[in-house]
Amino acid sequence: MTAKSRLNICTTCTSSIASAPSDPRDGQTLFERIQEVCATRDLPFEVKPVECLTNCKSGCSVALNGSGKWGYVYGNVDPDSMVEDLCELASKYAESEKGIVAWRERPDALRRNVIARIPPID
Template identity: 40%
Template sequence: MTVTLHVCTTCKMGRPLPEGGTPPGARLLAALEAVGAPRGVRIVPVECLSACDHGCNIALSGPGRWSYVYRGMDPDADVADILAGAAAYAAAPDGLVPWRERPVIFRKQSLARIPPMES
């Protein structure tokens, strides 16, 4: 089953953006796409995750799984950990990855955990 890694492309990391500059969220998306999604994960850009004070923000979701929103991702430093966390999430049938198996950024920078929707 495929899960989705949503990447906010409008995140500015709480800083002004120079005219014509690329938002850090868009840089994060490009960096993730350049490496490529792990098996069972698709990377999808979104325009806003409504956590602007915390950017760069991502979310993980999938059918019948808990969803997570993570804040403060660094487009220059966190790509490998984001993809490792997304792979672990894809491998967990309910989206609940054991605490010690999560990358540190997922342990410390979780903004929200949302229960699965009932069908």
């Protein structure tokens, strides 16, 4: 069986619209909120906390990856308003064959938030 696709959430991120780091960090808040949603649903991806995706000017940042799939880094994810959108995007990513979710199929709130696209290794 192939491993599930992964939604990696930077837990050290500070939101790009914040005037100073929060405690807990905005990325940690995003991770906790996604965990709450995942606990109540059978989602086709797993969620992992990571430290620093080195996208600090565009925090909060997340990365999507999976075996044989293109990887993506998204920035400016709002932990207050984008949790459902992020779950929808990660589900569509997980269900795609090559990790490519058409621009029109992405949630409106995240369409313009792509920072990088990374080719698959295998």
